[in-house]
Amino acid sequence: MSALVWTAVGSLAAWLWLLLGQGFFWRTDMRLPPRREPDGWPSVCVVVPARDEAAVLPDSLPSLLAQDYPGRAEIFLVDDGSSDGTGELARELARLHGGLPLTVDSPGEPPAGWTGKLWAVHHGIGLARARAPEYLLLTDADIAHAPDSLRELVAAAEAGDFDLVSQMARLRVESVWERLVVPAFVYFFAQLYPFRWIAVKGSRTAAAAGGCVLLRTEAADRARIPDAVRHAVIDDVAVARAVKGSGGHIWLGLAERVDSVRPYPRLHDLWRMVSRSAYAQLRHNPLVLAGTVAGLAVVYLVPPVALFAGLAAGSAGAAVAGGLAWLVMTVTYLPMLRYYRQPLWLAPSLPVTAFLYLLMTVDSAVQHYRGRGAAWKGRTYTRPDAAPEQP
Structure with missing residues (x-):
């Protein structure tokens, strides 16, 4: 031949x-695992690193402020050296919408060996530790959550005894290039990191989607998050690998009502x-x-x-x-x-x-x-x- x-x-x-x-990997039925409401709802701190996000914040932050969560929850938005008024806009949105308590702070420029985002996450987790939360929700400034998102994430983590539960937010697909490229991006990611393998204890496959990561605080401490991955560019996969490598049980799937509001209109x-x-x-x-x-x-x-x-x-x-x-x-x-x-x-x-x-x-x-x-x-x-x- x-x-x-x-x-x-x-x-x-x-x-x-x-x-x-x-x-x-090609199947898309990996959604939040079976969940039940716990007898008592654990406390959660939401950490949002944000750098020059004024364009998308009005579409995302109000969805976090409006979370219908039965337990104690609050938000820490870390303004990572923005030049577009991100921090002040966040405070104004909190004044307009009310809802969960919001703290806005800035960590300053990252020291050598840290990426900017993970330095912001480090600062946000440090602020959250003063509240001694049982869970941390790490989410990006361009992610909009349905009102029951936090409730569903915590219920899934409690029911499945997961140390990390992550949902891959549904990305925007409106422009011609988004339609051509975005679904393939998620398809290729799932091919490289099959979601079913990620959920298997003891398997080598580990990944998360940085836009929506619910992390048990105890597991974060055990895996030294984020210090252990402070120089990672692909921070979400690095976090998942660190948690799983320290004995944690993790889960990743596709989101139903967690959406990215960031537009990518051009191929560039x-x-x-x-x-x-x-x-x-x-x-x-x-x-x-x-x-x-x-x-x-x-x-x-x-x-x-x-x-x-x-x-x-x-x-x-x-x-x-x-x-x-x-x-x-x-x-x-x-x-x-x-x-x-x-x-x-x-x-x-x-x-x-x-x-x-x-x-x-x-x-x-x-x-x-x-x-x-x-x-x-x-x-x-x-x-x-x-x-x-x-x-």
């Missing part, structure tokens, strides 16, 4: 493995979101980068190429293997498109999106070697972090 046929067969074999052997915006941390995920290793690029090409790009090249060259083997691989790929993408309420005819376009992610990953490495590292909101992190190993 020709090299094209062998490559197409290899791609098909990879897809059959992904379909059946990668934790059924989405490109920056992905490329800022892609090479950090690969541990800044050129060999891992080369393997990742090759893997993306074989798994996502070979099927359509083999199909069309096989048809053009009269190679039935290449066309059949490539077509079947593309079909399996398309079928596994359908549940994610349904979850994001997107037209199912977008599913065959996944190879195009995968090619964009390949370019974003390469660009992330290029920016790193140019000394720009992971640039975000005026800060650049050039030092490799302790990003968790891939599962």
Whole structure:
């Protein structure tokens, strides 16, 4: 058989493995686990790191203030050196909406060895410790929560005896580029970190979604959060790995009523979101980068190429293997498109999106070697972090 046929067969074999052997990553039924209301509701402190978030805060902070939580809860918003009046706007929103008590404070510039966000989280947790909460909710300033979000998270953690419960917020999908890129982003994440494996005690797979992480304070102390991950660019995965590595039981799933309100209208915006941390995920290793690029090409790009090249060259083997691989790929993408309420005819376009992610990953490495590292909101992190190993 020709090299094209062998490559197409290899791609098909990879897809059959992904379909059946990668934790059924393509399914979207991992929602909050069974939960029951506890006899007594534990206390919770909500920590919100915020840097230049005035544009999204009016759509997110009121949802936290309005939480219908039966126990004691309060919010600590940490203004991480904002230049757009984020802190004052937060205070004004609290005055207008009322609800849970809000404290706004600023930690100053992070010391060497800390990323800005984790320094803000460190400061927020320090403020929260004075209240001796049983749980910490770490959530981003662009995340809007349904009124019962905190209640549901705590009930799930108590019922399942979880040390960490995280929901991947539903990202915004309104622009053309968001529709093309965002569902695939979550699909690729679930492929790398199958949610079912994360919930298994003793498994190596650990991940969380930084926009919504409920963390038992005792588990945070045991895992030395956030000090143990202070230099991590991919902080949510690092936190989950630290908690699980210290014996904690963790859970991650898709959100029903937790939404990101941050817009990514242009390809440039989405490109920056992905490329800022892609090479950090690969541990800044050129060999891992080369393997990742090759893997993306074989798994996502070979099927359509083999199909069309096989048809053009009269190679039935290449066309059949490539077509079947593309079909399996398309079928596994359908549940994610349904979850994001997107037209199912977008599913065959996944190879195009995968090619964009390949370019974003390469660009992330290029920016790193140019000394720009992971640039975000005026800060650049050039030092490799302790990003968790891939599962």
